[in-house]
Amino acid sequence: MFNEGLGDGKPISILELVKQLHPIEIKVLLSLGSGNANLKQISEDTELPIDSIMWAFESLKEKGLIVLDERIFVEYDLDVEGELYVENFFPEQRIVKKLAEFGGEASIEELHLTEDEIKIGLSWVLKLGFASIEKKDGKRILKLKVNDVEVLENYPPYILLKKIKRGEPLSKDEFKILEELKLRGSIIKILKRRELNAFLSTRGFEIVDRIKKMLPISDKKLDLKSLKIVNELTRELIISGEWERTLFRPYDVSAPVKKFYLGKKHPYREIIDEVREILIGLGFEEVISPPIEVNFWNADALFMPSDHPARDIHDVFYLDYKPMSIDKVAKSEIWLRVKETHENGWETGSRGWGFWD
Secondary structure, eight states: OEEOOSSSSOOEEHHHHHHTOOHHHHHHHHHHHTTOOBHHHHHHHHOOOHHHHHHHHHHHHHTTSEEEEEEEEEEEEEOHHHHHHHHHOOHHHHHHHHHHHTTSEEEHHHHTOOHHIIIIIHHHHHHTTSEEEEEETTEEEEEEOSOHHHHHHHOHHHHHHHHHHHTOOOOHHHHHHHHHHHTTSTTEEEEEEEEEEEEEOHHHHHHHHHHHHHSOTTOSSOOTTTOEEESSOOHHHHHHTGGGGEEEOOOOTTSOOOOOOOOOOOHHHHHHHHHHHHHHHTTOOOOOOOSSOOHHHHTGGGTOOTTOGGGSTTTSOOOOOOOOOHHHHSOHHHHHHHHHHHHHOTTTTOOOOSOOO
């Protein structure tokens, strides 16, 4: 059976697709094939980290093996002030309660209002018409205009906080109140929860069926937590018997491998290169010469004694070559200086070797 390729337009077999799958992708596919859909279920089924499953989701989606369904859920909870208000009423409710205790009328000083009751509650009491304020004998007097029991028990924002506290669903009108409470500071917390579900595509189902045919025969019930997925049969797998409970990935002999270059430098060449790097690092200048050089430049010009062991046939390759005239080897003045340096040191301050052959 053949399916569409992975982006190159060429048909590719189910087996070829399986070869391209990572072990994590295989486990995720098998978990999806057993009915799991979300990250938590797959993680519990396979013991894979959430990050690994997320990576597999994206990779399998690109391969066209799964379809992702992402949903954002908005949840509400009580913030710091909301927790205080649900236990001790809103500031405006507390002012109404205090006014009721004074018989419905009292000066602001007599009420002994707290800081939040003065800064927050007082303005809301007047705005909502719970009370009115007037001056009397130089004092500001608050007069209650509503039923205190009604305000304390049926105040919509207060009822809303209690419903959020209990985790109950909100009505359409209550959502409007919720929007107003958002503007009043740290009363409501908005929590966004992302839920990501994955479902096998048609091609995904075909891949899962093919993988299941490769599973160990002895496995009656698939346990993805203990399932091993390997590339090669090892000695340890055979001895332990684990091979019977192991899924072997198809071996792709056409896959690219690391190149090995068997040729290497001759040890003598390595030594020459190493010495060359050292000398250049010390400031010497490299001079390019022919592969075959006359003995004058190889030894005499370097002031190597004529009887030095390095000149022996054991260390130097000599060619049977037609003798060259002196003027073709070096200029006469250079030849003369080399000769005198060997014999008596010339102008170098050295005594030389005493001879030059």
